[in-house]
Amino acid sequence: MKSETPRTNGILAGLARFCYRRRRLVLLTWVVGVIVVAFAGFGYGAAPDNDFSGGDSGSAKTQELIEKHFPEQQGDTLTLAIKADKGIDDPAARQKIEKTIADLVASPVTGPVISPYQDKDLVTADRRIARTVIPLTDQDVTKDEVKPLVATVKNASDDGVTLGLGGYMAEKAETPPQGSAESVGILAAAVILFIAFGSLVAMGLPIVTALLAIAAGLALTKLVGHLVPAPDFTLIFGAMIGLGVGIDYALFIVTRYKDGLRDDDGPESATVTAITTAGRSVLFAGTTVVIALLGLVVMGQRLMTGVAVATSITVLITMIAAVTLLPAFLGFTGYKINSLRLPRRASRRVGPPPQERRTLAERWAGVVQRKPLIAAVLAGASLLLLAAPMLSMRLSQPDASVQPRDRSSYISHEILSEGFGPGYGAPLIFAGEVGSKGADLRPVVEAVGKTEGIAHATPLRVSKDGQAVIFMAFPTTGYQDEATVDLVHKLRDEVLPRAPGGEEVLVGGPNAGTIDAAEESGSRLPLMIAVVIAMSMVLLIALVRSVTIALQAAVMNLLSIGAAYGVVVAVVQWGWLGPALGFPAAMPVTTWVPMMMFPVLFGLSMDYQVFLISRVREEYERTGDTRAAVAQGLARTAKVITAAAAIMIAVFTTSLLGPDLAVKQGGLGMAAAVLIDATIVRLILVPAVMELCGKANWWMPGRRAQKAPSPPQSEKVTA
Template sequence: MTSEAPRTDGALAGLARFCYRRRRLVLLTWIVGVIAVATVGFGYGAAPDNDFTGGDSESARAQALIEKHFPEQQGDRLTLAIKAGKGIDDPAARQKIEKVVADLDASPITGPVTSPYQGENQVTEDRRIARMTIPLSDKDVTKTEVKPLVDMVKAASDDSVTLGLGGYMAEKAETPPQGPAESVGIAAAAVILFIAFGSLVAMGLPIVTALLAIASGLALTKLVGHLVPAPDFTLAFGAMIGLGVGIDYALFIVTRYKDSLRDGDEPESATVKAVTTAGRAVLFAGTTVVIALLGLVVMGQRLMTGVAVATSVIVLVTMIAAVTLLPAFLGFTGYRINSLRLPRRAARRPQPVSTTAQARRTLAERWAGVVQRRPLTAALLAGVSLLVLAAPTLSMRLSQPDASVQPRDRSSYVSYEILSEGFGPGYGAPLIFATQVDSRGGDLRPVVEAVSEAEGIAYATPPRVSMDGRAVTFTAFPTTGFQEEATADLVHELRDDVLPAAAGGQRVYVGGPNASTIDVAEESGARLPLMIAVVIAISMVLLIALVRSVTIALQAAVMNLLSIGAAYGVIVAVVQWGWLGPALGFPTAMPVTTWVPMMMFPVLFGLSMDYQVFLTSRVREEYERTGDTRTAVAQGLARTAKVITAAAAIMIAVFTTSLLGPDIAVKQGGLGMAVAVLIDATIVRMILVPAVMELCGKANWWMPGRRTATTIPAAPATVEREARV
């Protein structure tokens, strides 16, 4: 948006006019298209891929050796953990345990099992705790097929015998669907829109537009998954992002449409103006989000690339819906956009600009005046506050959730707790060693002995040679758990010191799920600065092109970094340090999930740019009209404060409702983004932006090659256009 009158002959104006006039055709096309895409996408879309291994890390090399030379070890496994107060040999306990073992063995999805009464090393010395490994018969077994086994084991537990079924598929099977989170988010957004617009019709348009866009966007992500695989959290995360931006984008356009009607425009003209002003900003903002998301590609991780592409598709569809479907809806509503109003909100007669300005100043204008009178103090206080909130980020640790951080009523957590008590906390964090040898095999006993004697190792299994004699593997169990920092330190010590000294030049790789998680986390941490640099550089170029100011683009980049850093700090304090964690749905303190900061940065940077665009472009309009930065900032803030507040409130509501869901990682991401939007809409937009712009003065509009930053003649249309929310 600039101060120039909206073009009525451009491509965007032509699109708006076509969608308005051909609204029945546009709406029918959207409905048929959504039904068709949803049918194909949800019916024939790709299954999620949760294998984060791969690449050139040491754990990936170990996994490649095992897959090549030990095919019998492939496939998922479940683990039955048993705890009997009187011991597993008690007749009543044994009868119950053998019944569960027989039911598990009889299942069509399990392979042959070895009862703890028959196997070696499956029972503790006091015979109170036992374990049993249950191979799954097919690598394509679904969580729906595993769920009955989890339910059967939970139902068999009583006061005398406690049973828990663990393993990756058991965790997935008993994780409930997202449930009412999205519905609560939609309801919250509806309330906010109704308060902002005071009309049921105006409230409904953004929601219906966003829902249709999300339905088709999610279906498309399932289809895109055939080309670019993505993990299972992608749909929940994408729905949360799509719902937030979809409603917000439609909100901005509907707001501009209502303003134009209030200024006396006909519905068609108002639609064209809304799309060519707010719609143009929506396209820019959405493009920024998409580009920021695609910055995840530089992380070099296959599944994160899938998440980036899938989420970008959803955002792209919401952009298209905002500038095509929404104008069609506006064509149907026309002047009835304010129908079914709140009784207290009677329509106001438009007043001339000067009369309105002299009559009263809005709260936002008065607040801007307070900040502008003490800009340095305000900027310092806001900046220090953000830095204090960001400070915990320095201690951030990354990992992946395992059974130890699941809700306490889950069977997988019960299994973890029993096994930790009986076999040590490191039983759930095995380290798998693998090496390639010549055709005569290899003697790894010196290596096994060295690993067994290393500090932090509980015990190690004897080495196994592959059937072809070309590889050897063994497993060691640490004394510490999956999420503990000492376990990561142990992996580095084994790789850097123990193995090189004991292997005599032979390369022995350390792999397994724990080592793989450590490698992915460290690789992500190393590549994160590159992604941040790429996203910032591209976003600044786009913002410079829109607002024609290098200074404002730099301000936006720095402020966005501060708000995102503060959100990171809050996540560390809540999730990793445990501050208010249980109250917010996190069962215990845990490291931050590896993908959360990677996903948060591009999404939040793009969303922050959204608000920056809507605010600074309006400030730019006022500056070109008046030539005075202080007035421009105050007026720009006044004309955008309410709509940005409503948009931010919708985002916060949508993101916060993720805390109602079951997925620990998605909850972390939702909490972090809600905090970031809250900070961005309050500390940054209401304090830091007006303070810094006041301090910079005319330097705000510096652009290489521009001879002067003095007043630019106002366009007549700008003076007449006083958008009120």
């Protein structure tokens, strides 16, 4: 087989020449296009949709029944929690409490409120703790409209009376915006690029290219939201992923362009070479990420499909920018790509030419290849050890109990837990249709109320049409407690079927809905993993023309992702270093985080595999020596992959600076995965396994023997 050389007459080569020569037209088209799309997307895009309900679960059916027969129940509510050291009947305390309630009722977004002074059931026996429900009059109330209510309650608290406002909208209202996390990520990426390239010009190209692509991608995401709705965290994740892959893709192409200039190619020839080699790998790698993200569609959840489509669009735009906008920028820079260099770089030319010295990466590859079995076992054992906590992973949704301690919603949770039990914030809603039979479901209420783990069950409430009934029950355990999950299963599987008429009663509410969503996600996750692996392997086989390497990549990626899951469980669920990393309390992993992490991480891991193996393949086709090809491929890509991984880690880690606990979990997991992948996997496991496999690395069914290059006698085949 002849050595692979960059094609000068293919589609990519033609595209690179066009963008280079018509650089002003290409840049103008991009700038105008981004402005138009940004104006349309950010001005007229769809609002986020955070309604994860739906499906065939018991909680989803309960919600449908309530919407049908209890339309008055649809509005959201807030809960005012009150704690008075001298009791709520103390004159000073009563004056403050009544004034606060009056201020809340005066808001245009709230409905009538029953004062705890009017209903003794809203007050504890010692009359130190009380509660009341604040109904919101409109289902479309925004968090900006609720912020004044939260401020009113916080400002009313003093040493003698503590007030807290809880509820979903209260949590949203006092959650600060993401802030400058992305800006910190961009700054960190700029520093890493400057260190890697030693040039301000070379540093700027990947960042500018990525930022323009992200602006267009996020705007398109908002527009597509009219057709495929997505939750509010989608833009944050899209920005993180787009920034990471956008800078990385441009980094690989700029690095190859600089290599071409060092090989005495002219700027246009170096651009064509960069796009036909690194650009080709970018397209394959980006397509892998898109395919992996679209694997979320397999989960069968409406909003996760929206996340998949939205983030895929952002990655797709970054790919297009890398092979069109970047060549245009290279046309403007030409030989000035190395302008504004670091002063200390000049001395590095002294001494023998680079090709006569073995780089640190090449020497490291030699160390691993001398003891490949030991290296592979140690690396594999390390990954399995890191992945071990994954076996105890629990899924749920963050609630008030895991919010920062200064939040009004957390204060409300603490007061209510103290006065009415930890299960007050985790009520279960029971609903059933009675129809014309007029079935008496009071035995069901009695059976539920007597169940161990239930603190209190409310009386039956009949719908206005007389066709359905509902009642609530409060567990003795909290929203995040595993005992609450067991209680829901016990009620569904044992208590309700044994009670007269109980087989027709459904269990729902936010608590049961979270449990159902977690179990549905857990059951569908293996299918998504299988689909993503299968499709990605087909793509990798097409690129490197080797079944063995595709299998290696799949197994290694699974190990690194499993290790990342283990890190998330240890930090988030077990609480190891949790407070230091911005997690106020130990909590289950957010339900959608593992779903989102897998396709993103599998795609990104494939990125590094593509860039490394593509270079190894080039060297193998040139020399026919697997050992030398691995060493040379690692040597030529180690610096750029390390820089790319450092950028990814910096971008993902900045999510820890933000307020959203779920986004922070995802950012932590992805940063850990990239770190593990770029060190244990790429530097140890890949060279060790490829050394063990020898010529078998390049096995492909149907390939004729004469097509393979003849390896030198020195090659050691250990397969």
